[in-house]
Amino acid sequence: MAKKAESNIVQTAMSTGMHNTLVAAVKAAGLVDTLSSPGPFTVFAPTDAAFAKLPAGTVETLVKPENKGTLTTILTYHAVPGKVTAGDLVKLINANGGKATITTVQGGTLTAMLEGGNVVITDAKGGKTTVVKADVMTSNGVVHVTDGVFLPA
Structure with missing residues (x-):
């Protein structure tokens, strides 16, 4: 039996x-309590390197x-209601002809596809981001680490 995530x-x-x-962004947006609540949530979590790819001064x-x-708006575009594992995403992609549409907490949609065995997410502006580490289990959901930041419409 898998160990229950405590964090x-x-x-x-x-x-x-x-x-x-x-x-820092979650704190600035006042979303700490929301993302610490029971959820469950699925969060696509951009790395520091992903944020660094944004134009200079954007994060500041x-x-x-x-x-x-x-x-x-940007941060809630990275969260999906419920617990969606990589396996769930792959099933959804396969069941929908190679492309799955996911509705975020923000209300916008993301498109998930498989490319070279990786889950690749396309945002509303056409930006592509790869899930570089999937299924980081938490006490209130799951985190998928991404190499880019999603931008809503």
């Missing part, structure tokens, strides 16, 4: 050492108090 999504992100930007601008609404 929630936020605690897990804080412990990785590669999600410092995400954690987003975490300013006056941009909290925009930041919240």
